[in-house]
Amino acid sequence: xxxxxxxxxxxxxxxxxxxxxxxxxxxxxxxxxxxxxxxxxxxxxxxxxxxxxxxxxxxxxxxxxxxxxxxxxxxxxxxxxxxxxxxxxxxxxxxxxxxxxxxxxxxxxxxxxxxxxxxxxxxxxxxxxxxxxxxxxxxxxxxxxxxxxxxxxxxxxxxxxxxxxxxxxxxxxxxxxxxxxxxxxxxxxxxxxxxxxxxxxxxxxxxxxxxxxxxxxxxxxxxxxxxxxxxxxxxxxxxxxxxxxxxxxxxxxxxxxxxxxxxxxxxxxxxxxxxxxxxxxxxxxxxxxxxxxxxxxxxxxxxxxxxxxxxxxxxxxxx
Numbered sequence: 492x493x494x495x496x497x498x499x500x501x502x503x504x505x506x507x508x509x510x511x512x513x514x515x516x517x518x519x520x521x522x523x524x525x526x527x528x529x530x531x532x533x534x535x536x537x538x539x540x541x542x543x544x545x546x547x548x549x550x551x552x553x554x555x556x557x558x559x560x561x562x563x564x565x566x567x568x569x570x571x572x573x574x575x576x577x578x579x580x581x582x583x584x585x586x587x588x589x590x591x592x593x594x595x596x597x598x599x600x601x602x603x604x605x606x607x608x609x610x611x612x613x614x615x616x617x618x619x620x621x622x623x624x625x626x627x628x629x630x631x632x633x634x635x636x637x638x639x640x641x642x643x644x645x646x647x648x649x650x651x652x653x654x655x656x657x658x659x660x661x662x663x664x665x666x667x668x669x670x671x672x673x674x675x676x677x678x679x680x681x682x683x684x685x686x687x688x689x690x691x692x693x694x695x696x697x698x699x700x701x702x703x704x705x706x707x708x709x710x711x712x713x714x715x716x717x718x719x720x721x722x723x724x725x726x727x728x729x730x731x732x733x734x735x736x737x738x739x740x741x742x743x744x745x746x747x748x749x750x751x752x753x754x755x756x757x758x759x760x761x762x763x764x765x766x767x768x769x770x771x772x773x774x775x776x777x778x779x780x781x782x783x784x785x786x787x788x789x790x791x792x793x794x795x796x797x798x799x800x801x802x803x804x805x806x807x808x809x810x
Contacts, residue, residue, distance in 0.1 A: 525656045527727070528675065531720075532654040534727045538767045539644045543635045545763070546573045546799050549581070549643060550792040558783025572643060573799065575600070577636030578607045579643070607637065614639050646791055647757050647769035650718065650734055655680055667721050672730060677718040728767050731758045751784065752777040762796030769793045 549572060554565035569585040580600050583591045591599075615638060655677075662674040721731040734755040753776045760770035773790040 521657060524659055524661055528659050529654050530727045531722055531729060535648060535729055536640055539640055540635060541766045542763060544574060544799055546797050547793055548795045552790045554788050556786045574635055575604060577634060578604055579641035580604050581642060611637050611639050643769055643793055647772050667730060670723055672721045673724050675720045675722060677720060679716055679718065729759065749779040750776065751779050768796060
């Protein structure tokens with residue numbers, strides 16, 4: 492670990508370069524930083540399945556504010572996550588402060604569980620669905636057996652950035668929530684990648700002109716994106732990241748609708764020993780039109796991680 496930290500400290504000078512600039516041939520320090528980040532990216536999806544049983548609560552909020560900064564629209568939903576039939580199930584508890592009825596909650600859970608089972612089987616290349624099993628809908632003591640990450644993990648890592656050699660710069664060492672972490676800046680080249688799927692309307696291939704336009708848009712989106720990562724080096728664990736788009740002047744009709752700011756912040760927490768799980772995600776976007784600026788905010792808050800017991804009942808826990 493001392494060798495890695497020493498190499499990364501030297502890499503800060505070697506790799507610091509403007510966003511979007513081309514890198515020269517990697518130095519030894521850059522190679523060490525790339526090796527370190529390769530491990531970080533490979534490690535980020537492992538924690539959610541370290542424990543076979545746990546429960547958590549989620550709060551989802553959305554709000555839109557107008558030029559006067561007064562709320563125009565907003566909503567708040569609350570959920571509990573528990574394991575049923577070996578899969579994490581998102582169980583609705585409240586909507587804008589109103590408790591969800593038992594029948595509606597059970598239907599939502601059943602539909603959600605069915606979608607997750609199909610998704611998991613597709614990921615494993617299995618076509619046929621097994622016969623449904625009778626289960627206790629309030630049983631939170633099931634053992635985890637799903638292979639794809641649950642939604643609360645994929646939502647936190649909604650930026651599915653991949654490892655890109657030579658696109659990282661070590662800024663330095665910092666303290667975050669009492670932990671010594673490394674701050675790394677990532678200048679992506681392939682975060683926004685081409686979508687080569689066929690169009691749904693008519694199943695037609697993307698024309699050469701459309702493809703060229705989309706490729707240019709994706710290149711510009713990558714050029715103005717900056718991701719900052721705070722990493723716990725011993726565990727190779729991302730404990731926080733921020734996503735910033737630093738300019739949108741290239742977007743179409745920017746004279747009519749201008750995105751002046753877009754930012755996302757994600758943090759991880761350690762609710763159990765050596766287990767890192769999502770703590771929260773917040774996305775904010777500021778849009779300027781003729782009548783003034785409108786601000787959109789979307790947030791997910793994950794809290795009260797706990798291990799289930801035989802008395803736990805979903806949907807009736809006091810909030």
